[in-house]
Amino acid sequence: MSDSEQETLIIKEVELCEICGLPHEYCDWGDFPNECSAAKEPEQEGDEEGEEGEKDAESAPKKSSKKEKVKMASQIQVLRSKRGSRKFVTVVIGLEEFGVDLGEAATLFRKKFACGASTVKAAGGEESIDIQGDLTDEVIELISEKFNIDEDKITTAEKKRPKKAKTAGKAPKNRSSRGMRATITSGMQ
Amino acid sequence: MFTKFNAATDVSKVTLLKKSIAKKVSNDLVENFPLLEEVVEELVPKKAELEGVRLPDNVELLAVDKEIRFFRWSERDAETGEIDHYPYVPTMRILLKYPNILPRFQMDAGAIKFVLKNQSDVMAPGLTNEQAHMDEVDENTPVALFAHGKEHPFGIGLTIMSSAEIKEKNAGVAVKLLHVLNDGLWKMKGI
Numbered sequence: 419m420s421d422s423e424q425e426t427l428i429i430k431e432v433e434l435c436e437i438c439g440l441p442h443e444y445c446d447w448g449d450f451p452n453e454c455s456a457a458k459e460p461e462q463e464g465d466e467e468g469e470e471g472e473k474d475a476e477s478a479p480k481k482s483s484k485k486e487k488v489k490m491a492s493q494i495q496v497l498r499s500k501r502g503s504r505k506f507v508t509v510v511i512g513l514e515e516f517g518v519d520l521g522e523a524a525t526l527f528r529k530k531f532a533c534g535a536s537t538v539k540a541a542g543g544e545e546s547i548d549i550q551g552d553l554t555d556e557v558i559e560l561i562s563e564k565f566n567i568d569e570d571k572i573t574t575a576e577k578k579r580p581k582k583a584k585t586a587g588k589a590p591k592n593r594s595s596r597g598m599r600a601t602i603t604s605g606m607q
Numbered sequence: 608m609f610t611k612f613n614a615a616t617d618v619s620k621v622t623l624l625k626k627s628i629a630k631k632v633s634n635d636l637v638e639n640f641p642l643l644e645e646v647v648e649e650l651v652p653k654k655a656e657l658e659g660v661r662l663p664d665n666v667e668l669l670a671v672d673k674e675i676r677f678f679r680w681s682e683r684d685a686e687t688g689e690i691d692h693y694p695y696v697p698t699m700r701i702l703l704k705y706p707n708i709l710p711r712f713q714m715d716a717g718a719i720k721f722v723l724k725n726q727s728d729v730m731a732p733g734l735t736n737e738q739a740h741m742d743e744v745d746e747n748t749p750v751a752l753f754a755h756g757k758e759h760p761f762g763i764g765l766t767i768m769s770s771a772e773i774k775e776k777n778a779g780v781a782v783k784l785l786h787v788l789n790d791g792l793w794k795m796k797g798i
Contacts, residue, residue: 427642432703432759440788441703441759447723448789497616511616544614577616 492516492571494561498554499577506552509538509577510561513547518565520545527553530560608666608680608784610726612791617663621670624657632657632669632695636677639694640708650676650701668792669695675795676701678786696749696763699786699793706760709751710742712782719754722762722787729764729782731773741770750782762787 432441437457438448445454492515501507514520520537524547527535534550549557554574562569633651637644651657651671660668660675669677677695684691702709714722718733729752734741738755746769752762764782766773773781786792 427645427705428707429646430704430706430759438789439794441761443757443759444719444723444761444788447719 494567494572496554496557496572496574497577498552498574508549508551508553508557510547510549510557511544513561513565514545516565516567520547523547523565524549526564527557527560531556608664609786609791609793612662612795614791614795617791618660619663620661622659622661624659624669626654626657629653629655629657632677635694640697642708643705646705665690675792678792696785699760699763699788702751702760702763706751709749709760709763710744711740711753711760712742712750712764712766713738713740713753713755715739716755716757719757719761722752722784723789726784726787726790728780728784731768731777731779731781734781735774735777741773743770745769746772749785752782752784752787 434440435442435445435448435454437454438445438450440448445451448454493512494516495509495511497509497511499507499509510523513523524535524537527533527547527549531549531551531553533553536548537545538548539545558569558572558574561567561572629651630653633647636647636651643650655671656673658670658673660670662668664680665682666678666680668675669679675698677697679693679695681690681692683689697705697708712729712734714729714733715736715738718729721727722729733739740753742750744750744766746766748766750764750766751760752764753760762784763786764784766782768776768781
């Protein structure tokens with residue numbers, strides 16, 4: 419059955435859903451199954467009927483509710499991470515999802531708290547704001563006041579540092595990067 | 608593997624890899640996934656900027672020009688204490704584009720819910736009924752997970768038993784789930 423070497427490579431361009439980012443057939447298991455199906459149906463109906471008045475009336479409220487729900491789902495994380503043995507950095511993640519310009523927010527923090535604050539690009543492509551000092555409570559208060567964000571949507575946590583001691587202890591004796599399992603290569607034939 | 612992974616907090620280190628590694632990586636890829644030979648030059652260009660991203664639990668991602676394309680992980684052998692590197696496996700975004708580079712494991716439609724939503728491993732009965740299909744593979748092989756009635760793959764797993772064994776035993780965990788749509792790695796756009 420697995421004559422994979424004789425087969426030819428299939429190349430497909432898969433369309434991803436704009437709302438949940440999954441291929442359309444898997445929308446049901448995504449983050450927003452209801453929104454995805456809701457978004458599909460009015461489009462089809464609207465195209466068939468083609469009446470402007472109805473379209474506007476239908477699509478406008480649905481769009482806004484979609485946005486609200488996205489907002490409901492997103493959260494702001496305020497993390498406190500350690501720097502050195504007795505210094506802290508407050509990390510704010512997820513502000514941009516509430517339509518806040520991160521650069522401006524950082525400037526605001528800088529002025530309000532009289533300390534260093536900057537936007538930092540994380541490895542996941544997301545940007546966060548780093549504020550020098552342990553300012554968790556103050557930041558939450560300021561965010562909720564300034565940007566009209568419910569305090570319930572702000573979560574706090576200690577940011578855990580990657581365990582360095584563990585990886586150091588696991589230093590490989592024989593670092594053979596070609597140490598592939600023989601079974602894996604043989605399995606492909 | 609990436610169930611609880613969060614790109615914003617869990618990346619411990621991003622290192623720029625040597626250019627010469629590109630050749631080795633592409634050789635390994637062709638060796639493990641022969642069908643990739645045509646496009647390997649596209650996936651891992653010789654002059655591309657390669658970066659390794661370290662994650663917890665000895666998982667490592669390979670990014671080509673800031674786009675994450677492959678992942679691999681290593682395990683310590685319980686007896687000898689040596690560290691075994693598994694080969695690079697393409698991410699879902701690559702697999703969706705080239706769906707037949709991995710052996711096909713198709714399960715019945717009822718199993719999607721558990722794998723995609725709960726991120727559970729694939730149990731043998733889901734792979735042995737009438738709707739299902741298995742390419743013949745040995746244990747410890749990365750496989751593409753498909754579902755009955757769906758066109759595209761939705762996950763990547765590692766077989767725990769060979770396909771013959773799965774048919775014979777028809778019980779227990781058959782495929783360990785590695786990577787699935789909508790998990791932490793899928794949501795990670797780039798570095």
